[in-house]
Amino acid sequence: MMEAVSEPPATSFGPVKQIDAGVLNVGYVEAGPGDGPAVVLLHGWPYDVHSFAEVTPILGSAGFHVVVPYVRGYGSTRFLSEDAVRNGQQAVLAHDAVALMNSLNIDKAIIAGFDWGGRSADIVAALWPERCTGLVSVSGYLIGSQEAGKLPLAPEAELQWWYQYYFATERGRAGYERYRREFAKLIWRSASPKWSFDDATFDRSAASFDNPDHVDIVIHNYRWRLGLAAGEAEYDELEQRLASAPQISVPTITMEGDANGAPHPDPRSYAEKFSGPYSHRTIDGGIGHNLPQEAPQAFANAVIEVGNH
Numbered sequence: 001m002m003e004a005v006s007e008p009p010a011t012s013f014g015p016v017k018q019i020d021a022g023v024l025n026v027g028y029v030e031a032g033p034g035d036g037p038a039v040v041l042l043h044g045w046p047y048d049v050h051s052f053a054e055v056t057p058i059l060g061s062a063g064f065h066v067v068v069p070y071v072r073g074y075g076s077t078r079f080l081s082e083d084a085v086r087n088g089q090q091a092v093l094a095h096d097a098v099a100l101m102n103s104l105n106i107d108k109a110i111i112a113g114f115d116w117g118g119r120s121a122d123i124v125a126a127l128w129p130e131r132c133t134g135l136v137s138v139s140g141y142l143i144g145s146q147e148a149g150k151l152p153l154a155p156e157a158e159l160q161w162w163y164q165y166y167f168a169t170e171r172g173r174a175g176y177e178r179y180r181r182e183f184a185k186l187i188w189r190s191a192s193p194k195w196s197f198d199d200a201t202f203d204r205s206a207a208s209f210d211n212p213d214h215v216d217i218v219i220h221n222y223r224w225r226l227g228l229a230a231g232e233a234e235y236d237e238l239e240q241r242l243a244s245a246p247q248i249s250v251p252t253i254t255m256e257g258d259a260n261g262a263p264h265p266d267p268r269s270y271a272e273k274f275s276g277p278y279s280h281r282t283i284d285g286g287i288g289h290n291l292p293q294e295a296p297q298a299f300a301n302a303v304i305e306v307g308n309h
Contacts, residue, residue, distance in 0.1 A: 044115020
């Protein structure tokens with residue numbers, strides 16, 4: 001049984017590697033023994049692999065084979081074809097994770113993530129449970145559908161999603177293209193109001209937004225959610241399955257920071273979506289939306305605990 005780690009974590013990654021996986025050439029970092037139990041860590045928007053810069057060495061030293069990919073549209077991940085659709089719909093992002101596992105000959109892995117990455121982790125666990133030995137998901141059950149996304153929310157909830165509506169306009173696309181770093185820093189501050197990150201920490205992640213596909217992927221992701229952009233037909237069957245809000249049976253820990261300033265569901269609203277071994281934990285101490293980077297030991301220990309099931 002692997003034990004939780006309480007030592008101060010290291011903060012450096014190894015070199016970024018590249019591998020063809022599905023429609024992408026994926027940039028990723030890895031740590032730990034290649035024959036250890038696999039863990040795939042998935043970041044969200046507007047963040048990157050450095051959200052796991054401290055989590056990764058903790059898990060590597062605990063004996064896990066840790067893989068942290070740049071999501072499509074970030075860092076050194078690129079499309080293999082210039083003609084590929086710059087698609088950010090939920091099923092595609094999760095499918096990318098499975099394609100990466102296939103290319104790395106990883107049969108099964110613990111999948112863990114937050115924001116977009118938490119949604120992708122949920123989807124892998126729901127649609128491909130045979131590939132998922134365990135799940136750690138910040139903000140819990142995040143699987144949605146276009147039909148649900150079309151339904152209006154109460155005004156206060158709609159206000160929290162202001163950027164989604166901004167991105168629905170061509171002004172929003174142009175604004176994000178021009179001010180992507182300023183935009184990301186605003187989101188970091190509002191989503192994690194008590195996290196005192198410095199410029200070097202932000203700049204390290206913001207470099208990944210210079211990816212030539214970044215704006216297209218981000219804009220498509222949010223427009224697709226509202227039904228304002230079409231997905232690719234080959235993923236329709238997966239989206240139909242996701243629209244039924246499937247239960248997740250793999251061992252799961254959901255997490256939430258006590259100071260998450262981003263839109264997120266109440267943990268009580270999704271507890272019944274997890275039919276296997278399940279627990280939820282709220283992390284105290286002013287922890288915001290970027291939980292793996294703000295509370296790396298707590299996140300890593302959740303992965304270790306799931307791995308012990």
